[in-house]
Amino acid sequence: MTTSSQDIYKKQKVCFQVATNVTEQKHHVSRAKRGQILGHLRGFRGCTIWFTGLSGAGKTSIAFELEAYLVSRGIPAYGLDGDNIRCGLNKDLSFSKKDREENIRRVAEVARLFADSGQICLCSFVSPFAEDRIHKESDLPFFEVFVDTPLAVCEQRDNKGLYLKARQGIIKGFTGIDQPYETPEHPELVLKTVDCTVEQSAMQVLSFFASLLCPVYIADFFYWPHSLFVSK
Ligand SMILES: Nc1ncnc2c1ncn2[C@@H]1O[C@H](COP(=O)(O)OS(=O)(=O)O)[C@@H](OP(=O)(O)O)[C@H]1O
Numbered sequence: 001m002t003t004s005s006q007d008i009y010k011k012q013k014v015c016f017q018v019a020t021n022v023t024e025q026k027h028h029v030s031r032a033k034r035g036q037i038l039g040h041l042r043g044f045r046g047c048t049i050w051f052t053g054l055s056g057a058g059k060t061s062i063a064f065e066l067e068a069y070l071v072s073r074g075i076p077a078y079g080l081d082g083d084n085i086r087c088g089l090n091k092d093l094s095f096s097k098k099d100r101e102e103n104i105r106r107v108a109e110v111a112r113l114f115a116d117s118g119q120i121c122l123c124s125f126v127s128p129f130a131e132d133r134i135h136k137e138s139d140l141p142f143f144e145v146f147v148d149t150p151l152a153v154c155e156q157r158d159n160k161g162l163y164l165k166a167r168q169g170i171i172k173g174f175t176g177i178d179q180p181y182e183t184p185e186h187p188e189l190v191l192k193t194v195d196c197t198v199e200q201s202a203m204q205v206l207s208f209f210a211s212l213l214c215p216v217y218i219a220d221f222f223y224w225p226h227s228l229f230v231s232k
Protein backbone atom coordinates (compact mmCIF):
# COMPACT_ATOMS: atom_id res chain seq x y z
CA MET A 1 0.00 0.00 0.00
CA THR A 2 1.37 3.40 -0.92
CA THR A 3 1.22 6.32 1.48
CA SER A 4 0.11 9.63 0.04
CA SER A 5 2.04 12.76 0.87
CA GLN A 6 -1.08 14.02 2.66
CA ASP A 7 -0.98 11.01 5.00
CA ILE A 8 2.68 11.63 5.73
CA TYR A 9 1.92 15.25 6.63
CA LYS A 10 -0.94 14.15 8.91
CA LYS A 11 1.24 11.56 10.69
CA GLN A 12 4.05 14.00 11.31
CA LYS A 13 1.73 16.19 13.43
CA VAL A 14 4.19 19.03 12.95
CA CYS A 15 2.84 22.51 13.43
CA PHE A 16 4.11 24.29 10.31
CA GLN A 17 4.91 27.93 10.87
CA VAL A 18 6.55 30.60 8.77
CA ALA A 19 9.82 29.20 7.42
CA THR A 20 12.89 29.98 9.48
CA ASN A 21 15.75 27.74 8.36
CA VAL A 22 16.21 29.31 4.96
CA THR A 23 19.42 30.82 3.67
CA GLU A 24 19.87 33.18 0.75
CA GLN A 25 21.54 31.38 -2.17
CA LYS A 26 23.94 33.28 -4.39
CA HIS A 27 23.49 33.19 -8.16
CA HIS A 28 26.45 32.18 -10.32
CA VAL A 29 25.60 34.94 -12.80
CA SER A 30 26.23 38.52 -11.81
CA ARG A 31 23.86 41.40 -12.52
CA ALA A 32 26.51 42.92 -14.76
CA LYS A 33 26.82 39.70 -16.78
CA ARG A 34 23.05 39.50 -17.31
CA GLY A 35 23.11 43.14 -18.28
CA GLN A 36 25.62 42.47 -21.05
CA ILE A 37 23.14 40.13 -22.77
CA LEU A 38 20.42 42.78 -22.49
CA GLY A 39 22.54 45.50 -23.99
CA HIS A 40 23.54 47.28 -20.79
CA LEU A 41 26.77 48.14 -22.49
CA ARG A 42 24.72 51.01 -23.90
CA GLY A 43 24.20 52.41 -20.42
CA PHE A 44 20.82 50.94 -19.52
CA ARG A 45 20.06 49.33 -16.14
CA GLY A 46 17.13 47.57 -14.50
CA CYS A 47 14.71 49.39 -12.23
CA THR A 48 11.11 49.60 -11.08
CA ILE A 49 8.81 52.44 -12.10
CA TRP A 50 5.77 52.31 -9.84
CA PHE A 51 2.54 54.01 -10.98
CA THR A 52 0.07 54.76 -8.20
CA GLY A 53 -3.31 56.49 -8.36
CA LEU A 54 -7.04 55.97 -8.25
CA SER A 55 -8.82 53.45 -10.43
CA GLY A 56 -9.27 55.11 -13.82
CA ALA A 57 -6.40 57.55 -13.24
CA GLY A 58 -4.49 56.17 -16.24
CA LYS A 59 -1.86 53.89 -14.64
CA THR A 60 -2.41 50.89 -16.93
CA SER A 61 -2.73 52.92 -20.14
CA ILE A 62 0.49 54.82 -19.47
CA ALA A 63 2.50 51.83 -18.22
CA PHE A 64 1.47 49.63 -21.16
CA GLU A 65 2.12 52.42 -23.66
CA LEU A 66 5.61 52.76 -22.24
CA GLU A 67 6.16 49.01 -22.20
CA ALA A 68 5.27 48.78 -25.90
CA TYR A 69 7.47 51.73 -26.75
CA LEU A 70 10.51 50.50 -24.83
CA VAL A 71 10.26 46.94 -26.13
CA SER A 72 9.89 48.21 -29.69
CA ARG A 73 13.18 50.08 -29.15
CA GLY A 74 14.93 46.96 -27.90
CA ILE A 75 14.82 47.97 -24.22
CA PRO A 76 13.61 45.10 -22.02
CA ALA A 77 10.51 46.16 -20.08
CA TYR A 78 7.61 44.35 -18.48
CA GLY A 79 4.31 45.67 -17.11
CA LEU A 80 2.85 44.22 -13.92
CA ASP A 81 -0.76 45.34 -13.51
CA GLY A 82 -3.16 45.09 -10.57
CA ASP A 83 -6.02 43.47 -12.48
CA ASN A 84 -3.71 40.90 -14.09
CA ILE A 85 -1.76 40.00 -10.97
CA ARG A 86 -4.99 39.61 -9.02
CA CYS A 87 -6.11 37.00 -11.60
CA GLY A 88 -3.00 34.88 -10.94
CA LEU A 89 -0.30 35.25 -8.32
CA ASN A 90 -2.53 37.25 -5.95
CA LYS A 91 -5.93 35.72 -6.66
CA ASP A 92 -6.16 34.72 -3.00
CA LEU A 93 -6.23 38.37 -1.88
CA SER A 94 -9.15 40.70 -1.19
CA PHE A 95 -9.24 44.52 -1.10
CA SER A 96 -9.00 44.73 2.70
CA LYS A 97 -6.19 46.94 4.02
CA LYS A 98 -4.19 43.88 5.07
CA ASP A 99 -4.57 42.13 1.73
CA ARG A 100 -3.77 45.27 -0.27
CA GLU A 101 -0.61 45.51 1.82
CA GLU A 102 0.26 41.87 1.00
CA ASN A 103 -0.57 42.46 -2.67
CA ILE A 104 1.91 45.33 -2.85
CA ARG A 105 4.55 43.49 -0.84
CA ARG A 106 4.49 40.51 -3.20
CA VAL A 107 4.45 42.65 -6.32
CA ALA A 108 7.35 44.79 -5.10
CA GLU A 109 9.35 41.58 -4.60
CA VAL A 110 8.51 40.35 -8.10
CA ALA A 111 9.33 43.78 -9.55
CA ARG A 112 12.69 43.67 -7.82
CA LEU A 113 13.42 40.33 -9.49
CA PHE A 114 12.55 41.80 -12.89
CA ALA A 115 14.82 44.75 -12.17
CA ASP A 116 17.56 42.41 -10.95
CA SER A 117 17.28 40.50 -14.23
CA GLY A 118 18.00 43.81 -15.98
CA GLN A 119 14.52 44.87 -17.08
CA ILE A 120 12.47 48.00 -16.54
CA CYS A 121 9.52 46.80 -14.49
CA LEU A 122 6.47 49.03 -14.92
CA CYS A 123 4.03 48.47 -12.06
CA SER A 124 0.49 49.85 -12.19
CA PHE A 125 -1.28 49.39 -8.87
CA VAL A 126 -3.72 51.57 -6.94
CA SER A 127 -1.41 51.02 -3.95
CA PRO A 128 -3.43 53.42 -1.79
CA PHE A 129 -1.31 53.28 1.37
CA ALA A 130 1.82 55.42 1.48
CA GLU A 131 3.68 53.07 3.80
CA ASP A 132 3.30 50.11 1.41
CA ARG A 133 4.87 52.11 -1.43
CA ILE A 134 8.15 52.68 0.42
CA HIS A 135 10.84 50.28 -0.70
CA LYS A 136 13.90 51.57 1.06
CA GLU A 137 15.39 48.11 1.44
CA SER A 138 15.66 47.58 -2.32
CA ASP A 139 19.20 47.83 -3.64
CA LEU A 140 17.86 48.62 -7.12
CA PRO A 141 16.40 51.90 -8.39
CA PHE A 142 12.73 52.33 -7.47
CA PHE A 143 10.78 55.34 -8.76
CA GLU A 144 7.30 56.40 -7.71
CA VAL A 145 5.03 58.06 -10.28
CA PHE A 146 1.80 59.60 -8.99
CA VAL A 147 -0.89 59.52 -11.66
CA ASP A 148 -2.72 62.50 -10.25
CA THR A 149 -6.18 62.39 -11.79
CA PRO A 150 -8.99 63.87 -9.69
CA LEU A 151 -11.64 61.47 -8.39
CA ALA A 152 -14.36 63.31 -10.34
CA VAL A 153 -12.50 62.69 -13.62
CA CYS A 154 -11.82 59.02 -12.80
CA GLU A 155 -15.47 58.60 -11.93
CA GLN A 156 -16.54 60.24 -15.16
CA ARG A 157 -14.20 57.97 -17.16
CA ASP A 158 -15.43 54.89 -15.27
CA ASN A 159 -14.11 52.68 -18.06
CA LYS A 160 -14.91 49.47 -16.14
CA GLY A 161 -18.18 50.61 -14.59
CA LEU A 162 -16.73 50.08 -11.11
CA TYR A 163 -17.46 53.56 -9.72
CA LEU A 164 -21.13 53.19 -10.59
CA LYS A 165 -21.20 49.85 -8.76
CA ALA A 166 -19.36 51.37 -5.80
CA ARG A 167 -21.83 54.30 -5.63
CA GLN A 168 -24.69 51.80 -5.78
CA GLY A 169 -23.12 49.87 -2.90
CA ILE A 170 -22.61 46.77 -5.06
CA ILE A 171 -18.82 47.01 -4.57
CA LYS A 172 -17.74 47.69 -0.99
CA GLY A 173 -14.40 49.20 -0.01
CA PHE A 174 -13.71 50.95 -3.30
CA THR A 175 -10.72 53.28 -3.23
CA GLY A 176 -11.78 56.93 -3.30
CA ILE A 177 -15.40 56.10 -2.46
CA ASP A 178 -15.41 54.23 0.84
CA GLN A 179 -11.71 53.45 1.25
CA PRO A 180 -8.94 56.06 1.46
CA TYR A 181 -6.22 56.93 -1.03
CA GLU A 182 -3.10 58.42 0.54
CA THR A 183 -1.53 60.89 -1.86
CA PRO A 184 2.24 60.38 -2.33
CA GLU A 185 4.27 62.99 -0.48
CA HIS A 186 7.52 62.81 -2.43
CA PRO A 187 6.96 61.01 -5.73
CA GLU A 188 9.72 61.25 -8.34
CA LEU A 189 7.12 62.40 -10.86
CA VAL A 190 3.53 63.67 -10.82
CA LEU A 191 1.41 63.20 -13.96
CA LYS A 192 -1.65 65.34 -14.55
CA THR A 193 -3.63 63.39 -17.12
CA VAL A 194 -6.50 65.82 -17.66
CA ASP A 195 -6.25 67.56 -21.03
CA CYS A 196 -3.47 65.36 -22.35
CA THR A 197 -3.37 62.08 -24.21
CA VAL A 198 -2.05 58.74 -23.01
CA GLU A 199 0.88 59.14 -25.41
CA GLN A 200 1.72 62.58 -24.01
CA SER A 201 1.66 61.24 -20.45
CA ALA A 202 3.87 58.31 -21.43
CA MET A 203 6.25 60.74 -23.15
CA GLN A 204 6.46 62.76 -19.93
CA VAL A 205 7.57 59.65 -18.05
CA LEU A 206 10.07 58.76 -20.72
CA SER A 207 11.53 62.27 -20.82
CA PHE A 208 11.88 62.30 -17.06
CA PHE A 209 13.53 58.90 -16.69
CA ALA A 210 15.50 58.65 -19.90
CA SER A 211 18.61 60.29 -18.52
CA LEU A 212 18.49 58.19 -15.35
CA LEU A 213 17.96 54.90 -17.08
CA CYS A 214 19.66 55.09 -20.36
CA PRO A 215 21.91 58.08 -21.05
CA VAL A 216 22.93 56.86 -24.49
CA TYR A 217 19.35 56.83 -25.74
CA ILE A 218 18.40 60.24 -24.45
CA ALA A 219 19.24 62.06 -27.66
CA ASP A 220 17.05 59.64 -29.64
CA PHE A 221 14.13 60.21 -27.28
CA PHE A 222 14.11 63.92 -27.78
CA TYR A 223 14.62 63.85 -31.52
CA TRP A 224 11.82 61.38 -32.13
CA PRO A 225 8.75 63.05 -33.62
CA HIS A 226 5.72 62.60 -31.41
CA SER A 227 3.79 60.79 -34.14
CA LEU A 228 6.32 57.97 -34.03
CA PHE A 229 5.79 57.44 -30.35
CA VAL A 230 2.68 55.26 -30.53
CA SER A 231 4.16 51.86 -30.98
CA LYS A 232 1.27 49.40 -31.11
N1 LIG B 1 -12.44 47.81 -4.03
C1 LIG B 1 -11.63 48.11 -5.04
N2 LIG B 1 -10.78 49.17 -4.95
C2 LIG B 1 -9.96 49.44 -5.98
N3 LIG B 1 -9.90 48.72 -7.14
C3 LIG B 1 -10.72 47.65 -7.27
C4 LIG B 1 -11.61 47.31 -6.23
N4 LIG B 1 -12.31 46.22 -6.63
C5 LIG B 1 -11.87 45.88 -7.85
N5 LIG B 1 -10.91 46.74 -8.24
C6 LIG B 1 -10.15 46.54 -9.50
O1 LIG B 1 -8.87 46.08 -9.07
C7 LIG B 1 -7.84 46.93 -9.55
C8 LIG B 1 -6.94 47.39 -8.40
O2 LIG B 1 -6.09 46.35 -8.01
P1 LIG B 1 -4.72 46.71 -7.30
O3 LIG B 1 -4.03 45.42 -7.08
O4 LIG B 1 -4.02 47.73 -8.09
O5 LIG B 1 -5.23 47.34 -5.92
S1 LIG B 1 -4.35 47.63 -4.62
O6 LIG B 1 -3.06 48.18 -5.06
O7 LIG B 1 -4.16 46.36 -3.91
O8 LIG B 1 -5.14 48.58 -3.81
C9 LIG B 1 -8.51 48.15 -10.15
O9 LIG B 1 -7.76 48.39 -11.32
P2 LIG B 1 -7.46 49.86 -11.88
O10 LIG B 1 -8.80 50.39 -12.27
O11 LIG B 1 -6.56 49.60 -13.05
O12 LIG B 1 -6.81 50.67 -10.81
C10 LIG B 1 -9.93 47.72 -10.39
O13 LIG B 1 -10.09 47.27 -11.72
Ligand SMILES: Nc1ncnc2c1ncn2[C@@H]1O[C@H](COP(=O)(O)OP(=O)(O)O)[C@@H](O)[C@H]1O
Binds near residue numbers: 058157159197
Ligand atom coordinates in the same frame (compact mmCIF):
# COMPACT_ATOMS: atom_id res chain seq x y z
N1 LIG C 1 -3.37 61.31 -20.27
C1 LIG C 1 -3.95 60.16 -20.03
N2 LIG C 1 -3.24 59.17 -19.45
C2 LIG C 1 -3.82 57.98 -19.18
N3 LIG C 1 -5.10 57.66 -19.44
C3 LIG C 1 -5.86 58.62 -20.03
C4 LIG C 1 -5.32 59.89 -20.33
N4 LIG C 1 -6.31 60.63 -20.91
C5 LIG C 1 -7.39 59.85 -20.96
N5 LIG C 1 -7.13 58.62 -20.44
C6 LIG C 1 -8.10 57.51 -20.39
O1 LIG C 1 -8.38 57.22 -19.02
C7 LIG C 1 -8.62 55.82 -18.87
C8 LIG C 1 -7.62 55.32 -17.85
O2 LIG C 1 -7.85 53.93 -17.62
P1 LIG C 1 -6.74 52.97 -17.06
O3 LIG C 1 -5.49 53.16 -17.81
O4 LIG C 1 -7.33 51.61 -17.01
O5 LIG C 1 -6.54 53.57 -15.59
P2 LIG C 1 -6.09 52.81 -14.27
O6 LIG C 1 -5.15 51.72 -14.69
O7 LIG C 1 -5.43 53.85 -13.43
O8 LIG C 1 -7.34 52.27 -13.67
C9 LIG C 1 -8.40 55.16 -20.24
O9 LIG C 1 -9.67 55.01 -20.85
C10 LIG C 1 -7.56 56.21 -20.98
O10 LIG C 1 -7.76 56.19 -22.38
